[in-house]
Amino acid sequence: MAQMAEAQSEARRIGEVIRQARVLQRRSQKDVAAALGYHQSKVSRLESGRGTQDVRMLREVAQVLDIPPHRLGLAAASNASPSDPETEDMHRRTFLAAGITALAAQPSLAAPHHDLVQVLLPGTTPVATGQVLGINELRDRTRTARRLFCTCDYTELERTLPSLIADLRRATDGSSGSADASALLATAYQTSVSLLLKRADQGNAWLAAGRAMAEAERSGDPVALAASVRVHAHVLVREKHTAQAVNIIRHTADQLTGSYDQRSPRYLAAVGLLLLRGATAASRNGDRDTTEDFLTEAREVARYVTFDRPDAWANFSPTNVALHQVSAAVSFGDAGIALKTARPLMRRHIPVPERRAALWVEAARAYNQQGRLADGYQALRIAESCAAQDIRRPAVRELVADMAARDRRRTLPALHHFSRQLGVPA
CATH class of the missing domain: 1.20.930 (Transcription Elongation Factor S-II; Chain A)
Incomplete structure (x- = not known):
C-alpha cells in the first residue's frame, strides 16, 4: 500500500515536470498535443500524473518539450533505444524503485508535516471535517x-x-x-x-x-494565478533556476500591470508581490538592471497601497518593497547599501512578524558580509524576538553556522551558545 502511494507520488512528479516544461515554453496543452498527434486530454492526463507508465509516450513528450529523459525516469538514448521496450521498462522499474527507496530512507516526518504531504499526493482522499x-x-x-x-x-x-x-x-x-x-x-x-x-x-x-x-x-481568477506563479517562481529560485523564474514572472506581470488606480487592493497586493518575487529572482541571478526594473514597478504599485497590515491575501506595502531592496543589496554583496536601506525600516513599525524577522535576518546577513559578527548576532536575537519559529528554519540555521565558524577564536561565546540552542553542529 505504501509503495503504491509512493509510485503515485512519483507519477505526479513526472506529470509536474511535463507541465513545468510546457509552461516555461509558454505553450498550451492543445499546442503540445498537436505536436504529439494526440488529443489535448492526453496531455492533461499526463500532467495530472495519469498514463505516465506509457514509456513511448514519455519519450515523445521529452523530445517535443526538450526535457532531459532522466527527469521522466527514462534511460538516455545512448543506453536504450525506443525500439527496445523491455530494456526501457527495466530502467523505468529501477528508477521508480530507487525513488521509493530514497523516500523510505528519509527521516520520519513529524505527524503534522506528514499529514500535509499526504493531502498533497495524487489519488488520496483527504479526510474532511465532516461538515458541509x-x-x-x-x-x-x-x-x-x-x-x-x-x-x-x-x-x-x-x-x-x-x-x-x-x-x-x-x-x-x-x-x-x-x-x-x-x-x-x-x-x-x-x-x-x-x-x-x-x-x-x-x-x-x-x-x-x-x-x-x-x-x-x-x-x-487572475489574482489567484498571479499568486500561484509567484510561489512557483519561489521554488524555481530555491532550486537555482533563477533565469526561468525571471522569465515566468515577467511574462505574467506583463499581462497584469497597469491601470493601478482602477484595481482592487487584493489585485494590487498580488501583482506587487509577484514583482517583488521577480526582484528576488533577478538579484539571485546577478542581474542588477532587471532587479531594479521589478523594484521600480513594485514602487509604482505601492503608490496605490496605503496600508501596512497582515492582509487576508498578502502583505504587500511600501515597507515590503523597501525590505526587498535590502534583500537584493545583500544578494549582490552590497552590505553597506543594504544596511543603509535597512536602518529607517528598523525604526518603523512593521506589523507582520514574518516581515519584521526577515528585516533583521537580512541585516544579520549584511553584518556577516562585513565581518561584524557581534552586530549580526544581535540582529538575529532581535529577529528571534519577532518570530521565534522563523529563526529555526534551515536557511537561518545555516547563517548561524557560518557566523559561528568565522569566529575561530570564539570571541563571542553568546553566538556559540545560540548556535547550540538552534541545534547547529559545532
Whole structure:
C-alpha cells in the first residue's frame, strides 16, 4: 500500500515536470498535443500524473518539450533505444524503485508535516471535517491560515492546512464547485508552498506549487494565478533556476500591470508581490538592471497601497518593497547599501512578524558580509524576538553556522551558545 502511494507520488512528479516544461515554453496543452498527434486530454492526463507508465509516450513528450529523459525516469538514448521496450521498462522499474527507496530512507516526518504531504499526493482522499461548509466560512479559514503564516506560527499552520485543504477540495469537487472555492484552494496550496520552503522541503513544495497552479487556472481568477506563479517562481529560485523564474514572472506581470488606480487592493497586493518575487529572482541571478526594473514597478504599485497590515491575501506595502531592496543589496554583496536601506525600516513599525524577522535576518546577513559578527548576532536575537519559529528554519540555521565558524577564536561565546540552542553542529 505504501509503495503504491509512493509510485503515485512519483507519477505526479513526472506529470509536474511535463507541465513545468510546457509552461516555461509558454505553450498550451492543445499546442503540445498537436505536436504529439494526440488529443489535448492526453496531455492533461499526463500532467495530472495519469498514463505516465506509457514509456513511448514519455519519450515523445521529452523530445517535443526538450526535457532531459532522466527527469521522466527514462534511460538516455545512448543506453536504450525506443525500439527496445523491455530494456526501457527495466530502467523505468529501477528508477521508480530507487525513488521509493530514497523516500523510505528519509527521516520520519513529524505527524503534522506528514499529514500535509499526504493531502498533497495524487489519488488520496483527504479526510474532511465532516461538515458541509459555506464559502464564507471557508474563506475565513483560509484567511486564518494566511495569518498563521504571517505570524510565523508554523507548527499550528501545519496542523491547520490538511483539514482546510480537504474541505476545500470537497467544495471544489461538488456539483456546485465554484470558481471561488477553487481560488481559495489555490491560496491554501500557495500557503503550503511557502511553509514547505520555510522547512527547506523543495520536493513537496513542487507538488504543492503544481496543485496551486492547477486550481488557479480552474478558478479563472487572475489574482489567484498571479499568486500561484509567484510561489512557483519561489521554488524555481530555491532550486537555482533563477533565469526561468525571471522569465515566468515577467511574462505574467506583463499581462497584469497597469491601470493601478482602477484595481482592487487584493489585485494590487498580488501583482506587487509577484514583482517583488521577480526582484528576488533577478538579484539571485546577478542581474542588477532587471532587479531594479521589478523594484521600480513594485514602487509604482505601492503608490496605490496605503496600508501596512497582515492582509487576508498578502502583505504587500511600501515597507515590503523597501525590505526587498535590502534583500537584493545583500544578494549582490552590497552590505553597506543594504544596511543603509535597512536602518529607517528598523525604526518603523512593521506589523507582520514574518516581515519584521526577515528585516533583521537580512541585516544579520549584511553584518556577516562585513565581518561584524557581534552586530549580526544581535540582529538575529532581535529577529528571534519577532518570530521565534522563523529563526529555526534551515536557511537561518545555516547563517548561524557560518557566523559561528568565522569566529575561530570564539570571541563571542553568546553566538556559540545560540548556535547550540538552534541545534547547529559545532
